[in-house]
């Protein structure tokens with residue numbers, strides 16, 4: 089069973105080339121260079137084969153500004169760069185091949201191979217940060233990009249690095265191995281997920297898990313076990329997933345009705361029945377939430393629906 093879609097895949101980030109401006113320029117100009125196109129949190133896919141990212145040669149990518157592209161790393165064959173085309177893709181009825189065919193990473197990445205997923209996630213993350221981090225947080229001066237986007241420096245030599253915000257996401261189990269799912273008040277009817285929240289300043293991950301669950305449902309969590317992590321660069325989260333166990337039950341759950349509209353411990357049978365009936369819906373397959381729920385379920389949502 090697939091676990092943590094966006095955490096699949098490995099790319100040698102090749103820090104030595106990244107930090108050596110001459111080596112970087114030569115990699116960028118070489119016939120081994122391949123450029124992916126990133127617009128916001130979308131990447132271009134190959135219009136002939138939408139299961140693969142579009143990877144352009146230097147000449148084909150020239151119109152998209154290769155000189156400011158971010159170096160993502162290398163494999164045995166290629167050197168990969170990401171061009172930021174945010175704001176450059178005309179909107180409306182213009183179709184490929186005149187414009188690239190863009191796909192939101194968060195809804196499509198589970199269909200791509202491991203390397204393409206790693207490239208898409210890194211490209212979106214580093215370019216998003218570069219667009220957002222325009223001024224030094226220490227002195228307010230504008231910053232300049234270094235190392236093809238993996239550092240920035242202001243006139244007073246303060247250095248900035250791409251940051252991600254840690255967020256916890258947790259599958260909470262009761263004593264009968266039922267799973268706690270909640271419906272956020274801002275979501276449409278029937279949409280449920282596991283609970284999640286940002287780690288606060290000065291807090292441990294385990295404390296954040298227990299605090300978030302208590303804030304949202306008023307139940308205490310005892311044992312907490314790490315499950316895995318994946319980047320979620322929309323715009324810049326690092327999701328840290330846990331399983332947790334509680335001695336509390338259904339009658340102990342209390343939601344505020346403002347942030348959390350409803351919370352409930354689902355048995356596997358109940359969950360399966362409701363999912364198939366369409367009375368509940370689950371988060372996108374690329375999400376950590378989907379991985380946590382499917383791990384508890386022992387099968388995938390797709391398999392449940394296909395039965």
Ligand SMILES: [Zn+2]
Pocket residue numbers: 224225226227228229242243244245246
């Ligand atoms: Zn500064």
